[in-house]
Structures are given as structure tokens and as C-alpha cells.
Amino acid sequence: xxxxxxxxxxxxxxxxxxxxxxxxxxxxxxxxxxxxxxxxxxxxxxxxxxxxxxxxxxxxxxxxxxxxxxxxxxxxxxxxxxxxxxxxxxxxxxxxxxxxxxxxxxxxxxxx
Amino acid sequence: xxxxxxxxxxxxxxxxxxxxxxxxxxxxxxxxxxxxxxxxxxxxxxxxxxxxxxxxxxxxxxxxxxxxxxxxxxxxxxxxxxxxxxxxxxxxxxxxxxxxxxxxxxxxxxxxxxxxx
Numbered sequence: 001x002x003x004x005x006x007x008x009x010x011x012x013x014x015x016x017x018x019x020x021x022x023x024x025x026x027x028x029x030x031x032x033x034x035x036x037x038x039x040x041x042x043x044x045x046x047x048x049x050x051x052x053x054x055x056x057x058x059x060x061x062x063x064x065x066x067x068x069x070x071x072x073x074x075x076x077x078x079x080x081x082x083x084x085x086x087x088x089x090x091x092x093x094x095x096x097x098x099x100x101x102x103x104x105x106x107x108x109x110x111x112x
Numbered sequence: 113x114x115x116x117x118x119x120x121x122x123x124x125x126x127x128x129x130x131x132x133x134x135x136x137x138x139x140x141x142x143x144x145x146x147x148x149x150x151x152x153x154x155x156x157x158x159x160x161x162x163x164x165x166x167x168x169x170x171x172x173x174x175x176x177x178x179x180x181x182x183x184x185x186x187x188x189x190x191x192x193x194x195x196x197x198x199x200x201x202x203x204x205x206x207x208x209x210x211x212x213x214x215x216x217x218x219x220x221x222x223x224x225x226x227x228x229x
Contacts, residue, residue, distance in 0.1 A: 047217060
């Protein structure tokens, strides 16, 4: 069975600095997708970034980028130039068919 | 372009009662998935509906059932509520890929907070 592990329950960063959130996963599949979702206190799960396993190039979306290491089954999220609005729970998720399998989340605090 | 909507926002029920939660998918999407998120946890997959049929199901008892309508909207029903059913229920919509068992990226609604007393 596939699993997703987020080993950092909480992280903090100073505004304008860079922070990296870690995620590892376990699967025997070769074709799959990985996601980072953000869940602010408003509860809505917002897609941050998506990575297709067959693509070697790391995905980027503005200030958000990933470091995808397929052999190591690692998928970390880097947030550059952190902003107060980045404070939220961040969930790493895996999918190879249709259902999403989530990690337990990392709470990110951003200090001014 | 309307995103995924869910109703109601909050709901309070007592043990043994039944509840129905509703979801309207993002415009253009044909697949709806339901997730349960307990406090402090990541969401857990309940089931997915495509072409008005349950396509996949997670490890949830038969007390959890659903339906998808011709307009792609969906309902989640929970019977004989237990205290442990208290959670945030999230609906996600997506677009099936070429009528396979795969879907594109899932987009979530704001959720329904269910409290069982």
C-alpha cells in the first residue's frame, strides 16, 4: 500500500526568507502524481503545485518549487520569499489512479 | 468560473441520526471524490463517483454511502452517526482522463464541519 510521510509537524520561517518542507512516500508504481496542498485556517484545501513522476524536471509555481527525487522517493517543497499569507497547514499527497493519499501535514508559521 | 461548492458549512447532529452533505463540482468537471478529515489529521479517501456510479471506495463502513446526479453534483450520506464521525468532510472534483480510471488534478471545496453529540 502506498504511504506518505511528513516528518515535520511544525516549521517556522521569517518573512522574506526561504523554507523547505519535507515529504517522503512509498510506492511500487512507476507512474504517479505528487501534490502539495495548502490548508489555511479557512479550511479550504488549495493546490500549490503538482509533479508528474515521469517528468525529470522539478515543477515550479512562482515562489513555490519542488525537489523531486524519484529514486529516493522524496518530494520536498521550497517556499521562497515567504509571506505572512503562506502561514497554513501544508499537505503532501500521492495519487496513481484517482484517490489522493495524504500525509499528516506540516504547520508553517511565518513571523514578521 | 465557480469552484467547488459544498453545503451546509456546519452541521450538528446527535448519535444515531442520519446526515446528508452536498457538493457541486467545478464547472467542466465530471468526477467527485469525498474525503474525511479528522482534527489534526490529513484527509482520508471515502469514495469517488463518476458517471453516477461509485468507482473507488476507501476503508469506510457501509454506513457511508453516496450518489452522483446527472449534473455531476454529489451527495454523501452517513447513517447511524457515531461520535467518531465528527470531522471535516471535503469534496473534490476533477475531470476523468479519456474515460480511463484516472482523473486529472482534484480541486477541493471549503468543506462541511460535522459535529456529532
